[in-house]
Amino acid sequence: MCEIHSAPPAACANCSTARAGGVDRRTFLSAATLAAVAAVLEACSGGGGSFFTGPSGGALTVSLSSFPALATVGGVARVDNGNGAPTALVRTGSSTFRGLTMVCTHQGSTIDVVGGTSFRCPNHGALFNSAGANTGGQQTSSLAVYTATFDGVNTVTIARP
Ligand code: FES
Structure with missing residues (x-):
């Protein structure tokens, strides 16, 4: 029953309290709005690192000789050359490497390499x-970490999703 006009729900077409399925229109819209706001806040919070983890362009092959910073253990370089999502490679040892996304987990900006050893988001x-x-x-x-496989000579393959 419409509480204002004492009409059956379907008969009270001019009333904002008309009910559908036991929930009045105002309550339904309030709940839907709150749910939408909650979804946006969750997405923007950066929590869980799940906001920007979509496909990154697939496996990426890197020629070490093209990136002098990677000649030294601890060196960091952006290595995607526009091939897929921004991606960095870190030399973690004489024959070991780590791939990293360069997409900020906060709101998705592309981060910068700083001092050849770390990263800063400009946003x-x-x-x-x-x-x-x-x-x-x-x-x-x-940041999302990707497996990086060294061929022992000059090539590292980064396993991006
Ligand atoms: S997008 Fe906000 S800190 Fe990177």
Whole structure:
């Protein structure tokens, strides 16, 4: 029953309290609005690192000789050359490497390599170390890490999703 006009729900076409399925229109719209706002806030919070984890362009093959920064253990370089999503490679040992996304986990900006060893987001200042951990600035989750396989000569293949 419409509580204002004492009419059956389907008969009270001019009333904003007309009910459908036991929930009045105002309550339904309020709940739907709150759900939409909650979804946007969740997406923008950076929590869980799930906001920008879509496909990155597939496997990426890197020629080490093209990136002098990777000649030294601890060196970091952006290596995608526009091939797929922004991607970094870190030399973690004489024959070991780590791939990292360069898409900020806060709101998706492309981060910059800083000092050849770490990262900074130009948007809100999130800082990340070469392991991908958020070390300062804007608090957010860690960067996605990709397996990087060295051929023992000059090529590293980064297993991006
Ligand atoms: S997008 Fe906000 S800190 Fe990177």
